[in-house]
Amino acid sequence: DIVLTQSPGTLSLSPGEGATLSCRASQSISSNYLAWYQHKPGQAPKLLIYAASTRATGIPDRFSGSGSGTDFTLTISRLEPEDFAVYYCQQYGSSPEWTFGQGTKVEIK
Amino acid sequence: EVQVVESGGGLVQPGGSLKLSCAASGFTFSGSAMHWVRQASGKGLEWVGRIRSKANGYATAYAASVKGRFTISRDDSKNTAYLQMNSLKTEDTAVYYCSRQGLGRGVDYWGQGTLVTVSS
Numbered sequence: 309d310i311v312l313t314q315s316p317g318t319l320s321l322s323p324g325e326g327a328t329l330s331c332r333a334s335q336s337i338s339s340n341y342l343a344w345y346q347h348k349p350g351q352a353p354k355l356l357i358y359a360a361s362t363r364a365t366g367i368p369d370r371f372s373g374s375g376s377g378t379d380f381t382l383t384i385s386r387l388e389p390e391d392f393a394v395y396y397c398q399q400y401g402s403s404p405e406w407t408f409g410q411g412t413k414v415e416i417k
Numbered sequence: 418e419v420q421v422v423e424s425g426g427g428l429v430q431p432g433g434s435l436k437l438s439c440a441a442s443g444f445t446f447s448g449s450a451m452h453w454v455r456q457a458s459g460k461g462l463e464w465v466g467r468i469r470s471k472a473n474g475y476a477t478a479y480a481a482s483v484k485g486r487f488t489i490s491r492d493d494s495k496n497t498a499y500l501q502m503n504s505l506k507t508e509d510t511a512v513y514y515c516s517r518q519g520l521g522r523g524v525d526y527w528g529q530g531t532l533v534t535v536s537s
Contacts, residue, residue, distance in 0.1 A: 309481075352527035355522065355523060358523050359521060362522075398462075398524075400523045
């Protein structure tokens, strides 16, 4: 199974600052099938990025994804108040089992 | 509008069984793979399993932690997927989410989740 390791565990930032979240895979992800999700308490997770770098429908352009192979990054250019949440990466290129990273919490400093 | 709605959660004793339902609308359910993901309190998201479409033989796959105990099925005539959970353990306590697999996109639509509590 592919293990995804996210870093850091927590990011303490202020609104307006930029955020860089990392996701490292234990082996290369086929077709760069790596997604990023935002999850807030009591809500359904939201798909932000798929195929490593493609924004999902309706996602603001301050969110961007990059990377390939085993190293991937989610960048939030300028944090808005609604962006404080937990972010997960997920690989869906290895069949049949999919896996999530352990999450990065972006909190208000 | 796409909607995914889970139901059937509740309190069950260790060793017991529970069946969750996932009613979907607003997209071609019969052509979509459906996934179950869970989140225990204070923990991260954990992929539970999935069922593919009829065109893909209704193939199922499960996480190692639930294999042999959980079964995913679907009824395309009712636009509904199911998660049958047997031999439940306290560590199965979690919010269970149903979600749709997008084409090459991971899971793109999620329900709000249903809480399953396994406790004596």
